[in-house]
Amino acid sequence: CTDSEGPTATSVPPTATSTTVAVAPTATQPAPTAPPAPEEDDAGAAVGVHSGGGLGDILVDADRMTLYIFDNDTEGVSNCSGGCLDAWPPFLSEGDPVAGDGVTAVVGTITRDDGTMQVTVNGFPAYYWQNDSAAGDTGGQARGNVWWVFNADGSPQRPAKVAAAENATLGSILVDGAGLTLYIFDNDTEGVSNCSGGCLGAWPPLLTDYGVVALGDITAELGTITRDDGTMQVTVNGFPAYYWQNDAAAGDTGGQARGNVWWVFGEDGTAIRN
Numbered sequence: 419c420t421d422s423e424g425p426t427a428t429s430v431p432p433t434a435t436s437t438t439v440a441v442a443p444t445a446t447q448p449a450p451t452a453p454p455a456p457e458e459d460d461a462g463a464a465v466g467v468h469s470g471g472g473l474g475d476i477l478v479d480a481d482r483m484t485l486y487i488f489d490n491d492t493e494g495v496s497n498c499s500g501g502c503l504d505a506w507p508p509f510l511s512e513g514d515p516v517a518g519d520g521v522t523a524v525v526g527t528i529t530r531d532d533g534t535m536q537v538t539v540n541g542f543p544a545y546y547w548q549n550d551s552a553a554g555d556t557g558g559q560a561r562g563n564v565w566w567v568f569n570a571d572g573s574p575q576r577p578a579k580v581a582a583a584e585n586a587t588l589g590s591i592l593v594d595g596a597g598l599t600l601y602i603f604d605n606d607t608e609g610v611s612n613c614s615g616g617c618l619g620a621w622p623p624l625l626t627d628y629g630v631v632a633l634g635d636i637t638a639e640l641g642t643i644t645r646d647d648g649t650m651q652v653t654v655n656g657f658p659a660y661y662w663q664n665d666a667a668a669g670d671t672g673g674q675a676r677g678n679v680w681w682v683f684g685e686d687g688t689a690i691r692n
Contacts, residue, residue: 463511463537465544467520467570471554475520476575477539477568482553485509485537485544487574489564493541494528506558506565508536509544523572540572563631578626578652580640580659581633582685588671588692590685592638592654594624597668600659602689604679608656609643621660621673621680624652638687655687 464480477485488506490497498506508530515525515537527535528543537544547558547565558565559575566574579595592600603621605612613621623645630640630652641653652659662673662680674682674690681689 462513462515464516464518465521465525466518468554471556473556473567473575475570483546484550484556485568486547486558486565487542487568491543496543505548506545510534511537520570522570539568563633575628577628578624578630579633580630582636588682588690592683598661599665599671600624600683601662601673601680602657602683606658611645611658620663624659625649626652636685654683
């Protein structure tokens with residue numbers, strides 16, 4: 419009996435040794451952790467398309483609040499600050515914005531002076547109008563004739579603009595929103611353009627997709643006609659308005675008296691024939 423009990427008393431169970439070795443690294447190394455979840459703050463703002471409200475397909479945010487472009491901005495630069503931002507809050511994003519179905523515009527961001535990232539549409543900063551309170555509201559459209567909704571392709575729903583400008587030789591004349599001179603053609607009749615083919619190469623019509631507005635006080639009556647090709651041309655007192663191809667800068671009047679049938683529009687919409 420003694421011989422059979424000896425080995426049992428002096429042998430070390432192998433399991434004890436293996437247990438000690440296995441525990442050592444566990445005590446000195448941290449347990450593996452799951453990868454961190456993505457931060458919601460990094461999610462980019464969503465840009466989508468809203469249809470309805472009489473303006474067709476326009477750009478909106480994820481809550482379908484309408485987005486606007488400001489005429490006083492330039493590509494990549496916001497010129498809305500101070501009190502302007504109270505009325506027109508910028509559309510901000512924490513990451514790269516995401517274009518939804520139907521959006522054909524290019525969306526991106528700029529960094530504002532305060533370090534926030536503002537969403538851009540085709541390079542131009544996007545804003546809200548403070549008084550739009552429900553999805554699809556478009557109360558900011560045409561505010562001050564400088565704020566416009568974005569179409570799905572990023573173009574603004576901006577009407578043609580006509581204003582009066584002082585000319586040293588001709589007096590008060592009509593120009594477009596960029597200051598380019600507008601002309602009347604003697605061969606036209608009220609509501610009808612008789613300039614076609616090569617004539618249009620020299621005398622491009624003042625076209626619009628969204629009507630026409632007057633900048634400042636002018637007494638001429640503005641309107642539109644539909645040309646044979648389906649485009650919409652601005653009229654002044656019912657007569658189609660044109661540019662002269664060689665007028666390159668605001669205030670140029672090189673088309674005046676061409677062929678004795680082309681004349682600059684006066685502020686009241688009559689032809690200046692001198």
